[in-house]
Amino acid sequence: MALAGAVTLAMLIVTLGHANRERDRALERQRHSYEVMILARTLAGTIARSEASLGRYVISGDSKLGQLYVDEWNLARAQLERLDILIEEANQQRRVEQLRKAYEARGEELSVIALSTTYHRNRQAYGLYYQARQAEALLQINRLLTALIEGERVLLDQRSTAAQETVLHSNRIAGGLVIFGIALALGAILLGWLMFRTVGERAEARAEAWAERARAEELAAAVETATEELKVQEAKLRQIQKMDALGQLTGGIAHDFNNMLAVVLGGLELARRAEDREVSLRHLDSATEGAHRAAALTRRLLMFSREEALTPEALAPRQLVSGMRDLLDRTLGDGVKVTVEDATSDWAMFGDRVQVENAILNLAVNARDAMDGRGELTIRTAETRVDTDTLPRAAAGDYVMLSVTDTGAGMTPEVAERVFEPFFTTKPAGKGTGLGLSQIFGLVGQMGGDVMVRTAPGAGTTVSLYFPRHVAAAAPTPVEAASATPSPQGLEALRILLVEDDPRVLAATMGALRELGHDPIACSDPREAEGLLARHPGIRLIVSDVLMPHMTGPEMIATLRPRHPDIAVLFVTGFAGDVQATGFEGHEVLRKPFTLAGLERALAAALKRVAEGPVCAAA
Numbered sequence: 001m002a003l004a005g006a007v008t009l010a011m012l013i014v015t016l017g018h019a020n021r022e023r024d025r026a027l028e029r030q031r032h033s034y035e036v037m038i039l040a041r042t043l044a045g046t047i048a049r050s051e052a053s054l055g056r057y058v059i060s061g062d063s064k065l066g067q068l069y070v071d072e073w074n075l076a077r078a079q080l081e082r083l084d085i086l087i088e089e090a091n092q093q094r095r096v097e098q099l100r101k102a103y104e105a106r107g108e109e110l111s112v113i114a115l116s117t118t119y120h121r122n123r124q125a126y127g128l129y130y131q132a133r134q135a136e137a138l139l140q141i142n143r144l145l146t147a148l149i150e151g152e153r154v155l156l157d158q159r160s161t162a163a164q165e166t167v168l169h170s171n172r173i174a175g176g177l178v179i180f181g182i183a184l185a186l187g188a189i190l191l192g193w194l195m196f197r198t199v200g201e202r203a204e205a206r207a208e209a210w211a212e213r214a215r216a217e218e219l220a221a222a223v224e225t226a227t228e229e230l231k232v233q234e235a236k237l238r239q240i241q242k243m244d245a246l247g248q249l250t251g252g253i254a255h256d257f258n259n260m261l262a263v264v265l266g267g268l269e270l271a272r273r274a275e276d277r278e279v280s281l282r283h284l285d286s287a288t289e290g291a292h293r294a295a296a297l298t299r300r301l302l303m304f305s306r307e308e309a310l311t312p313e314a315l316a317p318r319q320l321v322s323g324m325r326d327l328l329d330r331t332l333g334d335g336v337k338v339t340v341e342d343a344t345s346d347w348a349m350f351g352d353r354v355q356v357e358n359a360i361l362n363l364a365v366n367a368r369d370a371m372d373g374r375g376e377l378t379i380r381t382a383e384t385r386v387d388t389d390t391l392p393r394a395a396a397g398d399y400v401m402l403s404v405t406d407t408g409a410g411m412t413p414e415v416a417e418r419v420f421e422p423f424f425t426t427k428p429a430g431k432g433t434g435l436g437l438s439q440i441f442g443l444v445g446q447m448g449g450d451v452m453v454r455t456a457p458g459a460g461t462t463v464s465l466y467f468p469r470h471v472a473a474a475a476p477t478p479v480e481a482a483s484a485t486p487s488p489q490g491l492e493a494l495r496i497l498l499v500e501d502d503p504r505v506l507a508a509t510m511g512a513l514r515e516l517g518h519d520p521i522a523c524s525d526p527r528e529a530e531g532l533l534a535r536h537p538g539i540r541l542i543v544s545d546v547l548m549p550h551m552t553g554p555e556m557i558a559t560l561r562p563r564h565p566d567i568a569v570l571f572v573t574g575f576a577g578d579v580q581a582t583g584f585e586g587h588e589v590l591r592k593p594f595t596l597a598g599l600e601r602a603l604a605a606a607l608k609r610v611a612e613g614p615v616c617a618a619a
Helices: 002-060 063-086 090-118 122-132 136-183 185-273 277-304 317-323 325-332 353-370 436-446 503-515 526-535 553-560 576-580 596-612
Strands: 312-315 336-342 348-352 375-386 397-406 450-455 461-470 495-499 519-523 541-545 568-573 588-591
Touching: 002 063, 002 090, 002 122, 002 136, 002 185, 063 090, 090 122, 090 136, 136 185, 185 277, 312 317, 312 353, 317 325, 317 336, 317 353, 317 375, 317 397, 325 336, 325 353, 336 353, 348 353, 353 375, 353 397, 353 436, 353 461, 375 461, 436 450, 436 461, 495 503, 495 526, 503 519, 503 541, 503 596, 519 526, 526 553, 541 553, 541 596, 553 568, 568 596, 588 596
Parallel strands: 336 375, 348 461, 495 519, 495 541, 541 568, 568 588
Antiparallel strands: 312 348, 375 397, 397 461, 450 461
């Protein structure tokens, strides 16, 4: 019995020792697998935070956010190296190597975005950033991280199963030994106690494994929650920026329109009091000029929002600048001496005449403000050959160069770097919108050219516009606006239905139509148009506003067209976005504000359209 008990005890000790070693080995492998999975999820969170920091850097241009992006990206690199050290299985190592390549490829994509933002190529940075959100490298990183975690989970299950089988096998042997030593009371009691202890340790190990798994899931949930919170904060930041920009814009526009309305109201008041007809006409001309300047400001705002289409044509720079000489002299005042230096031959550029003139006028006004209303302003036109990489946004080739130089205080490098940002202005609150130079930047970019600024504190400023050379002959620039004098269209007197909900606009348009010799019929509600057409036979044309209560202009025409297919239609709108809306197909559109000549031409075009063929009804 003593010998049998000793042998049984020895065999039991060996078996339990093997079971303990297998248990410890299984726990170690489980800990290793959990560490790999946690590190993989942490790496995914670090990459997400780095890209989020880059997104905020692209939006705000804050260098601290750019440094935060670099730090997070370097931390992700260190975590990837740690992951490479931890993983031992061959398939997992191949995935880590693929993940490293995808990480490097993603780093190159994000570096291009960061460099574009650093060099203030914000439009390019925005486009690259939103394209990079669906880049193949990012998708591959996510797939590889998911595959790594799933692979470790499979390995964990395999290792746990193998360890359990080994432990169970050892337990079976121990059980046989316990049965064999049942005759040995002391041995049986000892073996029973050891078995009880072994089962307890296995239960503890299993509890620890479940706790580690729960911790890994909590970490994953925390990463997901942090990512969602980051998206919310980014949205709040964009909204704050929009509200700040709106405040600046409102003050500047209010100031500009107050100045223009002062000219209009003052001119009308002086014209009303003047006894001499020539003096009265001069005051009326001044009021008209103020109204045209207000309309021009609206056109500049619409162009900046990209809602007004450009009408390009061939332009000769010499005639373009000379045709603006009187306008520049009146605008800048006597305190500014304007000098024009022309070095062009017969080169032309291709662009929208009104917008290019607005760009020159805007630069001149900015130069006058920089000189406090007194100084010398020089406008130069020249022809130049540009080599590769000379201009940041333009390719090599022939360019027409137009520059505006002032003798003002100049700008610091920090201010010069931001002059083309929308809503950025150095003028006091309410004195400017910050849209002028950004509008010029967008216009020149649309024409395929570029803008260069040369300035220094105390040395004045030169803004040079580079327009690509156009080979076609340029049309001469008229000295006076073509629409100043109405050109007769030879129209006979027409009976016209005028639909307009604003009583003041209705009265003014009625007067304009009567002045042109027509017989207008007023309609203040589009729902009454059908009845007026029935009560007034002989109506050949409908002039309608677009946005009205109860029913829009296109909706009204769509209901009238089946019963009145031969009546011409002319839409009148003051919003550039209306022209791209549905319901205008086959109809003429006249922009507010308009002149008598413009109204007469639009009426003739509407009648001509009906005469040439049937008008397509709005859907």
